[in-house]
Amino acid sequence: MSSQIAGAKEDHCPNPLRCVGDRPGLDVSIVVITGSAGLVGSEAAVLFASLGMDVVGIDNDMRGVIFGGEASTSWNKARLQSALGARYRHFDLDIRDRAGIQTLFKRHGRAVELVIHAAAQPSHDWAAREPFTDFDINAVGTLNLLEATRLHAPDATFVFTSTNKVYGDLPNELPLTELDTRWEIESGHPYDEGITEDMPIDRSLHSLFGASKVAADVLVQEYGRYFGMATACFRGGTLTGPSHSATELHGFLAYVMRCTMTSTRYTVFGYRGKQVRDAIHSHDLVNAFHEFFASPRVGEVYNIGGGRMSNVSVLEAIAIAEQIAGEELARTYVDENRVGDHKWWISSNARFQAHYPGWSLTYDVPRILQEIYEENRDRWTAAIPQGRPPGNRRRTTGAH
Ligand SMILES: NC(=O)c1ccc[n+]([C@@H]2O[C@H](COP(=O)([O-])OP(=O)(O)OC[C@H]3O[C@@H](n4cnc5c(N)ncnc54)[C@H](O)[C@@H]3O)[C@@H](O)[C@H]2O)c1
Numbered sequence: 001m002s003s004q005i006a007g008a009k010e011d012h013c014p015n016p017l018r019c020v021g022d023r024p025g026l027d028v029s030i031v032v033i034t035g036s037a038g039l040v041g042s043e044a045a046v047l048f049a050s051l052g053m054d055v056v057g058i059d060n061d062m063r064g065v066i067f068g069g070e071a072s073t074s075w076n077k078a079r080l081q082s083a084l085g086a087r088y089r090h091f092d093l094d095i096r097d098r099a100g101i102q103t104l105f106k107r108h109g110r111a112v113e114l115v116i117h118a119a120a121q122p123s124h125d126w127a128a129r130e131p132f133t134d135f136d137i138n139a140v141g142t143l144n145l146l147e148a149t150r151l152h153a154p155d156a157t158f159v160f161t162s163t164n165k166v167y168g169d170l171p172n173e174l175p176l177t178e179l180d181t182r183w184e185i186e187s188g189h190p191y192d193e194g195i196t197e198d199m200p201i202d203r204s205l206h207s208l209f210g211a212s213k214v215a216a217d218v219l220v221q222e223y224g225r226y227f228g229m230a231t232a233c234f235r236g237g238t239l240t241g242p243s244h245s246a247t248e249l250h251g252f253l254a255y256v257m258r259c260t261m262t263s264t265r266y267t268v269f270g271y272r273g274k275q276v277r278d279a280i281h282s283h284d285l286v287n288a289f290h291e292f293f294a295s296p297r298v299g300e301v302y303n304i305g306g307g308r309m310s311n312v313s314v315l316e317a318i319a320i321a322e323q324i325a326g327e328e329l330a331r332t333y334v335d336e337n338r339v340g341d342h343k344w345w346i347s348s349n350a351r352f353q354a355h356y357p358g359w360s361l362t363y364d365v366p367r368i369l370q371e372i373y374e375e376n377r378d379r380w381t382a383a384i385p386q387g388r389p390p391g392n393r394r395r396t397t398g399a400h
Pocket residue numbers: 034035036037038039040041058059060061062063064073093094095096117118119120121122137141161162163164235236237238239240244245251
């Protein structure tokens with residue numbers, strides 16, 4: 001047989017040469033999800049499987065390669081396989097493998113109705129260490145998926161998880177005031193309710209990661225505008241939820257909670273810990289994808305995040321996590337901020353909500369942290385090495 005997908009190991013299907021879309025007489029609808037074992041990809045897999053779609057998941061656990069074993073997403077892949085059964089088929093495929101991606105899409109063809117592209121190299125620091133790998137994954141990998149979709153499933157809706165880092169460090173030029181626990185934008189500023197898509201994406205410091213995501217973002221727009229495909233870039237703020245494989249360089253809220261629960265020292269980098277992030281639960285995010293899929297548009301761009309309802313500074317997040325866990329978080333403060341780090345970011349969801357008035361946020365930060373705590377308690381505390389002293393029980397509560 002010639003149609004092996006080069007480099008891909010399929011974990012689930014007994015016959016990797018047979019695809020759901022090829023089954024005669026079956027009217028199946030397929031969603032291809034890249035980064036399917038990650039935070040966003042796994043949440044999307046659960047949602048679309050529950051809606052009756054067959055899920056083709058692509059993830060090669062690159063997160064474990066980038067950040068080391070503690071960040072591996074293999075546990076989440078196993079969880080999906082067990083929860084979704086035959087509805088979920090996993091391909092251990094690298095999105096840089098152009099021939100493999102083409103073969104996968106060719107095999108499933110027009111049965112693919114939706115592509116959710118959530119695989120990425122997500123770290124600024126790592127991008128500087130391996131610029132070619134970062135660009136090959138984030139930019140060229142995205143092009144591989146767009147072109148495969150155009151050639152084999154041109155009517156599919158293509159959803160891309162872009163990032164607010166496409167705006168570089170421009171948000172740091174906004175008029176910000178230092179308050180007790182956070183930076184805040186000047187009252188009455190046009191971005192008071194959140195930053196809108198009219199902020200320029202060039203003439204600022206991006207990091208190589210930001211630059212590779214800009215390339216991908218513009219490509220996704222172009223496949224909409226130039227080829228007329230239903231594409232959308234969702235420029236996320238902080239994406240979060242209990243399925244995040246938390247690690248120091250990625251997964252802010254889950255990592256704060258994990259450190260608090262496991263007595264791991266947490267380092268705060270610069271801005272006196274008052275940098276503000278808006279946090280959107282992956283559940284709310286994938287519901288936005290669903291809205292877009294139900295009524296797609298061409299070449300769209302949306303800022304998307306927790307907005308004014310769900311945002312927090314590092315100091316505030318620590319206080320809430322400590323209160324939930326009943327532990328004090330041991331922390332170190334380093335005066336130097338991460339290069340280009342946003343001092344204040346709150347997304348405006350107004351454009352998306354104008355197009356999709358049925359969508360709204362359901363989670364705020366305390367609820368997100370509570371859920372991260374409850375759903376990971378057994379897994380994270382089981383990983384604490386034997387003999388390690390228990391955490392610092394809090395003597396006070398109500399710090400938030
Ligand atoms: N988490 C955030 O705060 C945040 C914020 C803004 C944008 N985003 C974007 O959202 C998307 C999803 O983020 P997430 O938090 O779910 O990330 P994640 O790291 O949890 O998931 C991404 C998955 O992609 C896989 N992957 C990486 N490179 C791959 C490759 N070459 N081939 C196949 N699989 C590969 C990883 O193994 C991982 O399981 C990414 O594009 C990210 O840039 C994330």
